[in-house]
Amino acid sequence: MNLTVTGPGRTILATRITFLLAGIAMAVWAPLVPLAKARLGLDDGALGGLLLFLGIGSIIAMPITGVLTTRVGCRIVIVTAGVVVALVMPFLAVLDTWTGMAVALAIFGAAVGTVDVAMNVQAVMVERQAGRALMSGFHGLFSLGGIFGAGGVSLLIGAGVLPLHATVGVGLVALLLLAVAAPMLLPYGDDSGQKSPLFVVPKGAIVFLGVLSMIVFLAEGAVLDWSAVFLIANTGAGVAMAGLGYAVFSVAMAVGRLSGDRIRARLGERQVLLLGGIIAAAGFLVPLLMQSPVVGLLGFLLVGAGAANVVPVLFSAAGRSRTMPSGLAIASVTTVGYLGILVGPAAIGFVSDLTSLGTAFVLVALGMVFVGLSARVATR
Numbered sequence: 001m002n003l004t005v006t007g008p009g010r011t012i013l014a015t016r017i018t019f020l021l022a023g024i025a026m027a028v029w030a031p032l033v034p035l036a037k038a039r040l041g042l043d044d045g046a047l048g049g050l051l052l053f054l055g056i057g058s059i060i061a062m063p064i065t066g067v068l069t070t071r072v073g074c075r076i077v078i079v080t081a082g083v084v085v086a087l088v089m090p091f092l093a094v095l096d097t098w099t100g101m102a103v104a105l106a107i108f109g110a111a112v113g114t115v116d117v118a119m120n121v122q123a124v125m126v127e128r129q130a131g132r133a134l135m136s137g138f139h140g141l142f143s144l145g146g147i148f149g150a151g152g153v154s155l156l157i158g159a160g161v162l163p164l165h166a167t168v169g170v171g172l173v174a175l176l177l178l179a180v181a182a183p184m185l186l187p188y189g190d191d192s193g194q195k196s197p198l199f200v201v202p203k204g205a206i207v208f209l210g211v212l213s214m215i216v217f218l219a220e221g222a223v224l225d226w227s228a229v230f231l232i233a234n235t236g237a238g239v240a241m242a243g244l245g246y247a248v249f250s251v252a253m254a255v256g257r258l259s260g261d262r263i264r265a266r267l268g269e270r271q272v273l274l275l276g277g278i279i280a281a282a283g284f285l286v287p288l289l290m291q292s293p294v295v296g297l298l299g300f301l302l303v304g305a306g307a308a309n310v311v312p313v314l315f316s317a318a319g320r321s322r323t324m325p326s327g328l329a330i331a332s333v334t335t336v337g338y339l340g341i342l343v344g345p346a347a348i349g350f351v352s353d354l355t356s357l358g359t360a361f362v363l364v365a366l367g368m369v370f371v372g373l374s375a376r377v378a379t380r
Contacts, residue, residue, distance in 0.1 A: 009198040011186060014140060014182075018115070019078040019139065021145065022116060022145060023129070024148050024152075027078075027146040027147075029054075030246035031240075033047075034242060036050075045349055046098070046353075048348075052343065054347060055109060055341075056342075057106035063112075066209070074189050078118045078119060085111040085171075085174065086178070088107050088111065089171045090168050090171060118189075121344065139192055140253075140260075143257055146247065148249050148252050150246040158243075205254055212374060214339050218341065218347075224246055224346075226349075227242070228243050228360075235293045244297060248298075249300040250304065251301070257312075274296050277306065277369060278368075279305055281372070283300060283302030288362070310349060311337070314333060315334075317332060325332060
């Protein structure tokens with residue numbers, strides 16, 4: 001492959017690499033969660049409070065990123081935040097105080113959130129310039145990154161590699177990917193010629209679509225932050241196997257997203273939403289009925305398969321809405337939706353502390369059932 005070519009090919013490649021990098025970075029945290037829980041001696045409620053700082057960092061950084069990309073360009077923002085992500089990773093594996101972990105998670109969340117927003121800004125512009133659909137493929141690579149990040153760290157730890165050394169290795173890989181992508185990233189951050197507000201208040205049906213997106217993102221966040229803890233506590237899985245929960249989820253998400261356009265064309269959006277919600281709900285419930293590590297992994301595979309194309313369907317529905325201009329509608333749905341992945345895992349921790357993690361997963365499953373049963377209203 002010639003990396004020196006000009007035109008859309010360079011930026012498409014750079015965007016794909018960035019999504020892969022972001023997926024790896026986000027997923028590294030999944031197998032480290034039970035280790036941090038044990039290292040700090042936390043119960044589920046205290047762990048939920050700690051996880052909230054990951055969301056706080058992201059919530060603070062995401063709106064600012066929109067301004068930064070417009071002023072200094074996607075390249076500078078992505079490279080700077082990407083370096084911070086790689087440097088903070090090892091601290092997540094060794095810090096042994098609640099305060100230290102809270103600060104590290106806030107910085108990590110801010111950096112990952114910054115990369116997330118900036119790469120999606122770039123993706124929108126690249127897709128516009130290429131004149132063809134690319135977004136599903138980009139997000140598919142994010143899921144592939146999740147496989148490499150969670151699976152790689154889990155396998156390394158299972159092979160006896162210290163968590164610190166595993167995260168340093170992944171950080172070096174992240175820096176290498178960043179170095180390859182950097183020269184091809186867009187040096188600007190807005191090619192639409194339009195000025196958008198930093199926050200858009202959802203209106204009409206967009207509020208409902210935003211709530212559905214929030215539930216789906218909450219389910220994804222539950223797998224990221226709680227799958228390993230659940231597998232250890234409820235199925236007796238070892239640390240290495242427990243870390244594979246997010247990896248198998250990412251496998252299913254990647255396959256589902258990469259084939260998502262064909263699936264939607266064959267089944268229709270309404271059926272994708274209905275079946276997706278029901279399958280994802282089953283994924284949360286099956287491990288509660290049959291408590292074994294293998295069944296637990298199968299459950300998280302089902303969650304990924306079911307949830308893979310739900311959000312793209314909801315975004316498409318928002319884009320068709322006449323309540324608001326399509327761009328503002330999608331921005332609104334995204335803003336509301338991200339609340340689920342940012343603060344949802346902490347809420348799961350609090351529910352788990354009051355009742356049990358299994359009960360929290362049942363509530364998430366009921367939310368996904370609601371998403372599926374809302375298919376007719378959401379896609380009309």
